[in-house]
Amino acid sequence: MADSKHTRxxxxxxxxxxxxxxxxASRAMLxxxxxxxxxxxxxxxxxxxxxxxxxxxxxxxxxxMVRMEAHARAVGTEIIADxxxxxxxxxxxxxxxxxxxxxxxxxxxxxxxxxxxxxxGLPSEEHxxxxxxxxxxxxxxxxxxxxxxxxxxxxxxxxxxxxxxxNFASKVTLVHRRNELRAEKILQHRLFNNPKVEIVWDHxxxxxxxxxxxxxxxxxxxxxxxxxxxxxxxxAGFFVAIGHAPASELVKDQLExxxxxxxxxxxxxxxxxxxxxxxAGDLTDHIxxxxxxxxxxxxxxxxxxxxxxxxxxxxxxxxxxxx
Ligand code: FAD
Ligand code: NAP
Numbered sequence: 001m002a003d004s005k006h007t008r009x010x011x012x013x014x015x016x017x018x019x020x021x022x023x024x025a026s027r028a029m030l031x032x033x034x035x036x037x038x039x040x041x042x043x044x045x046x047x048x049x050x051x052x053x054x055x056x057x058x059x060x061x062x063x064x065m066v067r068m069e070a071h072a073r074a075v076g077t078e079i080i081a082d083x084x085x086x087x088x089x090x091x092x093x094x095x096x097x098x099x100x101x102x103x104x105x106x107x108x109x110x111x112x113x114x115x116x117x118x119x120x121g122l123p124s125e126e127h128x129x130x131x132x133x134x135x136x137x138x139x140x141x142x143x144x145x146x147x148x149x150x151x152x153x154x155x156x157x158x159x160x161x162x163x164x165x166x167n168f169a170s171k172v173t174l175v176h177r178r179n180e181l182r183a184e185k186i187l188q189h190r191l192f193n194n195p196k197v198e199i200v201w202d203h204x205x206x207x208x209x210x211x212x213x214x215x216x217x218x219x220x221x222x223x224x225x226x227x228x229x230x231x232x233x234x235x236a237g238f239f240v241a242i243g244h245a246p247a248s249e250l251v252k253d254q255l256e257x258x259x260x261x262x263x264x265x266x267x268x269x270x271x272x273x274x275x276x277x278x279x280a281g282d283l284t285d286h287i288x289x290x291x292x293x294x295x296x297x298x299x300x301x302x303x304x305x306x307x308x309x310x311x312x313x314x315x316x317x318x319x320x321x322x323x
Pocket of ligand 2: 052120152153154155156157158160177178181182204241242243244287288289290
């Protein structure tokens with residue numbers, strides 16, 4: 001028979017938002033259950049140096065997330081390796097179904113499902129995914145020792161990926177669609193001063209070029225955005241770093257969303273359009289998208305869930321007393 005589990009607070013997601021919510025909810029004696037999803041630790045597990053987490057001049061992303069998990073566990077969070085594949089927010093208790101077959105019911109839900117890498121959407125990109133096309137330099141950079149690689153994007157991720165790849169590749173070409181980067185100035189400074197890096201401004205990638213025997217990338221076809229002139233950059237690896245989209249698939253038909261799927265929360269709050277459902281971190285934040293802001297929102301969500309439960313439990317006790 002399939003398992004079922006009831007909790008006062010179900011936290012979905014194990015990035016900085018989820019683990020911080022777990023620490024606060026546990027310390028509020030709410031005995032939360034946290035479901036980790038397929039990426040335990042979230043996005044920071046696919047990066048290396050994190051240099052803006054207060055208290056650590058430099059910390060490895062995966063190490064930081066292991067510490068957050070340990071903290072949540074130590075204060076009493078039940079952490080479950082499962083992935084929620086559907087959720088019903090239409091009535092309380094809310095009900096979520098895990099891939100494991102477990103049904104979770106909860107009096108309040110904190111959604112902290114974060115964001116996922118965006119792809120260009122080219123058929124050739126899809127064809128070579130895992131065969132030279134990647135969205136994770138930390139995961140795949142090692143395969144390009146002594147080879148040439150191309151990175152596309154102009155944000156923090158693209159610049160960090162490009163810099164990381166200089167540890168392995170003989171040359172890193174960053175292709176960007178404008179003539180300035182949106183990445184932090186300190187990262188830009190490092191990029192511009194790295195002799196292995198070339199920047200191709202005002203270009204987009206139209207096609208990933210490669211062969212099938214053996215299957216692999218041989219280059220990318222790029223186009224100048226003003227002149228339309230097409231050229232090819234030879235490379236063995238192509239890294240896509242054009243941003244992230246909120247992981248709101250689970251709830252997009254049940255909660256109000258905006259700006260391409262970000263869950264809407266009330267001003268200065270993590271309350272969503274459904275009472276008792278709170279959203280924190282990159283799932284709801286289209287502006288800052290940082291570990292520290294996600295953690296801050298996780299804290300807010302747990303405090304708001306605590307208040308919501310206290311008010312509801314008081315109301316139902318009052319209702320029963322009046323009967
Ligand atoms: P995420 O970290 O995205 O975690 C989402 C979690 O939800 C995951 O655990 C996933 O398994 C889980 N999940 C998703 N769907 C489900 C589901 N259906 N069921 C159960 N669980 C689910 N920020 C910084 O401040 N400093 C940095 O140096 C920095 N470097 C970065 C480098 C890279 C390469 C990237 C991609 C991002 C970086 N960021 C950095 C941004 C930072 O990682 C994010 O802002 C932060 O991780 C968001 O936290 P989150 O908790 O909202 O979600
Ligand atoms: P981002 O800031 O949204 O940048 C995406 C980049 O990709 C932009 O330069 C954008 O170009 C480009 N782009 C988007 N769609 C494209 C397309 N179809 N074709 C070509 N180029 C395209 O995303 P991100 O760099 O992944 O960062 C996401 C968030 O995580 C940010 O808030 C960032 O600060 C945070 N983060 C922080 C750190 C850090 O603190 N060290 C590290 C990584 C990420 P335009 O510039 O023209 O829009």
